[in-house]
Amino acid sequence: MPDPFIRFDDVARTYQRGSSTVHALRGVDLALPPHSFTAVVGRSGSGKSTLMHLLAAMERPTRGQITVGEWTVTDLDRDARARYRREVVGMIFQRFNLVASMDAVGNVELPLVLAGVDARERRQRAEAMLEQVGLSDRRTHRPDELSGGEQQRVAIARALIHDPPLLLADEPTGNLDSQTAAEIVGLLRQIHDAGRSVLVVTHNLSEFEHVAERVVRLSDGAVVEDRLLYAA
Amino acid sequence: MRFADLFRLAGGNLLRNRTRSAMTLIGIAIGVAALFALLSYGSGLQRLAEQEVATLELYNTFRVTSTPNPVDSFADLSVRAVEADTTEPVPLTDSLLAEIAALPGVLAAYPEVAFPVRVQANEREVFAGAEAVPLAFGAFPAYQPTAGAFFETETDSSLLIPRSMAERLGFEPAEAAVGETVTVLTATLDYAKLQRALFSFGMGMQSLPIREQPHTLRVAGVLPTEGQALSGFVRLLVPLGLAETMQKVTFFSTLDLVTRGPATDGYAAARVQIENEDDYAAIKSAIESEGVYATGFREQFAQLDRLFAIMNGSLAIVGLIALLVATIGIANTMTMNVVERTREIGVMKAIGGEDGTVQRLFVAESLLLGVVGTVLGLAFGWLVTEALSAGVIAYLDRIGVPPVDLFYTPFLVVVGIGIVTLIVSVLAGFIPARRAARIEPIEALRHA
Ligand SMILES: Nc1ncnc2c1ncn2[C@@H]1O[C@H](COP(=O)(O)OP(=O)(O)O)[C@@H](O)[C@H]1O
Ligand SMILES: [Mg+2]
Numbered sequence: 001m002p003d004p005f006i007r008f009d010d011v012a013r014t015y016q017r018g019s020s021t022v023h024a025l026r027g028v029d030l031a032l033p034p035h036s037f038t039a040v041v042g043r044s045g046s047g048k049s050t051l052m053h054l055l056a057a058m059e060r061p062t063r064g065q066i067t068v069g070e071w072t073v074t075d076l077d078r079d080a081r082a083r084y085r086r087e088v089v090g091m092i093f094q095r096f097n098l099v100a101s102m103d104a105v106g107n108v109e110l111p112l113v114l115a116g117v118d119a120r121e122r123r124q125r126a127e128a129m130l131e132q133v134g135l136s137d138r139r140t141h142r143p144d145e146l147s148g149g150e151q152q153r154v155a156i157a158r159a160l161i162h163d164p165p166l167l168l169a170d171e172p173t174g175n176l177d178s179q180t181a182a183e184i185v186g187l188l189r190q191i192h193d194a195g196r197s198v199l200v201v202t203h204n205l206s207e208f209e210h211v212a213e214r215v216v217r218l219s220d221g222a223v224v225e226d227r228l229l230y231a232a
Numbered sequence: 233m234r235f236a237d238l239f240r241l242a243g244g245n246l247l248r249n250r251t252r253s254a255m256t257l258i259g260i261a262i263g264v265a266a267l268f269a270l271l272s273y274g275s276g277l278q279r280l281a282e283q284e285v286a287t288l289e290l291y292n293t294f295r296v297t298s299t300p301n302p303v304d305s306f307a308d309l310s311v312r313a314v315e316a317d318t319t320e321p322v323p324l325t326d327s328l329l330a331e332i333a334a335l336p337g338v339l340a341a342y343p344e345v346a347f348p349v350r351v352q353a354n355e356r357e358v359f360a361g362a363e364a365v366p367l368a369f370g371a372f373p374a375y376q377p378t379a380g381a382f383f384e385t386e387t388d389s390s391l392l393i394p395r396s397m398a399e400r401l402g403f404e405p406a407e408a409a410v411g412e413t414v415t416v417l418t419a420t421l422d423y424a425k426l427q428r429a430l431f432s433f434g435m436g437m438q439s440l441p442i443r444e445q446p447h448t449l450r451v452a453g454v455l456p457t458e459g460q461a462l463s464g465f466v467r468l469l470v471p472l473g474l475a476e477t478m479q480k481v482t483f484f485s486t487l488d489l490v491t492r493g494p495a496t497d498g499y500a501a502a503r504v505q506i507e508n509e510d511d512y513a514a515i516k517s518a519i520e521s522e523g524v525y526a527t528g529f530r531e532q533f534a535q536l537d538r539l540f541a542i543m544n545g546s547l548a549i550v551g552l553i554a555l556l557v558a559t560i561g562i563a564n565t566m567t568m569n570v571v572e573r574t575r576e577i578g579v580m581k582a583i584g585g586e587d588g589t590v591q592r593l594f595v596a597e598s599l600l601l602g603v604v605g606t607v608l609g610l611a612f613g614w615l616v617t618e619a620l621s622a623g624v625i626a627y628l629d630r631i632g633v634p635p636v637d638l639f640y641t642p643f644l645v646v647v648g649i650g651i652v653t654l655i656v657s658v659l660a661g662f663i664p665a666r667r668a669a670r671i672e673p674i675e676a677l678r679h680a
């Protein structure tokens with residue numbers, strides 16, 4: 001096995017809820033190779049989202065260390081975490097989270113705007129990205145003029161515009177009908193085939209059975225299963 | 233994030249809640265307009281006063297009195313010690329004035345004679361303040377008639393009236409007044425009435441012991457009123473010698489009696505006009521070496537400037553209060569914008585936005601509100617001052633007074649307002665912007 005791209009070493013996260021302590025993750029160890037496609041599954045409340053937030057440096061663990069490539073994610077300060085997200089991570093959400101006042105191109109190019117890329121270049125890249133997700137003809141539509149599947153495609157284009165090596169998706173098909181969900185899964189597969197690592201959180205493994213290479217099952221904050229679905 | 237993008241995004245965000253942005257802008261615009269109009273008014277009055285002083289050559293004028301001139305202290309806010317004056321006042325006599333007039337650099341030294349009159353012609357009547365001037369004043373542009381001529385001799389039975397007064401007296405055009413006669417009524421003490429009042433210990437006195445004395449005078453010329461907006465339209469001039477022979481009371485108000493000081497022989501006050509301001513200090517000390525007091529109008533105007541500074545300061549404070557209210561409006565709007573967009577800010581963080589970038593974005597929004605509000609406010613303030621000015625001029629025209637522009641806006645006022653509102657709008661946006669900057673990316677996932 002090559003050096004892991006993503007490593008969790010004894011990662012724990014607790015939340016204080018009133019006087020009781022919630023153990024969202026209890027000492028998770030993980031080692032995922034480069035260019036992997038991992039499905040994180042488990043019942044609601046098992047800690048899947050927490051694992052993803054820690055990986056995206058949106059939260060910090062109570063204990064343990066996370067590394068992604070060269071980055072020791074758990075040691076970064078605020079600005080460095082923003083830079084890490086900008087350079088390493090693309091993220092898509094269950095509720096799409098597009099900016100309502102911007103059209104499709106505006107949403108897709110937003111990460112480049114935040115990164116200070118010049119207008120002509122980012123417009124070109126955004127249009128190319130929209131073409132890749134099959135939405136060239138929806139360029140100037142606003143989110144409320146797009147279907148759920150189209151919005152998620154825009155979100156995927158936005159997540160990939162800055163060419164990150166890692167794509168994180170928390171229940172990306174949770175708000176979509178099965179037909180549309182299958183299309184999004186197909187898109188994620190293409191993204192993986194193009195050489196990126198993909199980590200998907202889902203409670204519906206069957207949707208990803210034919211694309212995911214690896215399944216990590218969480219239960220009550222602990223990894224209870226970590227197996228390969230087929231040889232990568 | 234690039235500068236242009238910052239303001240493009242900020243502008244787009246402000247357009248999302250148009251009503252809220254518009255209300256905030258109106259608030260700023262009103263504050264800025266108030267500040268603009270009030271400061272323009274203060275500056276306008278100051279300019280009129282300064283113009284008048286310059287036109288009438290008062291920078292080169294001394295007022296000479298036997299006792300210290302108490303007028304000095306009216307505008308002087310400092311506390312001073314009262315000194316017992318033991319020296320006998322030196323009377324202002326003709327011979328003393330002749331001596332002063334002979335000093336090098338002195339154009340004229342003459343008794344101060346000013347008195348209230350009524351002027352009648354063509355069955356009309358106006359009130360005016362008559363001032364006696366020496367022949368030497370014919371040299372000053374402000375005293376040069378635009379029609380007719382300056383006085384020929386000290387005792388000419390003639391007068392000079394401002395153009396607007398000629399019109400108000402029914403001469404059409406004003407030049408037609410030249411050569412015509414008018415009746416000038418002076419007030420004078422009625423000794424018979426005064427005696428009766430004294431015998432009855434003041435009882436039964438129905439009115440002040442004053443009666444009017446008519447004088448028939450020829451209009452020698454018509455005077456320009458440019459640069460004398462505050463008093464030009466009520467001032468008429470008579471030659472010094474004539475004025476001394478006219479029976480009159482020489483006070484306009486009880487203040488004049490108070491400031492005149494204790495009675496002495498000689499004149500109550502005299503004026504000294506010098507030719508060149510370089511001689512100012514030398515002539516002042518030469519006059520005072522005679523034992524009398526010379527107060528330069530110039531020194532009084534330094535105090536006048538201080539009074540104007542205080543007035544402008546007070547006006548600015550009123551305007552700044554309006555602006556403060558507008559600032560609170562900006563802060564409120566920005567706080568609401570941040571709270572409403574919490575999720576969106578979280579998304580920006582999640583896709584790589586740094587704290588500083590988010591903070592700058594919100595400061596830019598606030599700054600943009602300030603800039604647009606300031607531009608609107610300056611335009612609005614300008615419209616207000618133009619409208620008020622037109623109204624005042626129309627009113628003055630109706631009562632026969634030459635037009636006066638009460639408002640004047642120095643460029644510095646515009647720049648100052650701009651700088652203040654920009655600073656204030658950045659400050660107002662700063663706390664909400666910091667709040668936005670501290671929002672965690674995880675907020676993108678809450679607020680479902
Ligand atoms: N911010 C939080 N504060 C308190 N408890 C939390 C917070 N986030 C998650 N939890 C708790 O941690 C546990 C794991 O949550 P999560 O990772 O969201 O589970 P999943 O995504 O698998 O449904 C749950 O019990 C949840 O209630
Ligand atoms: Mg979850």
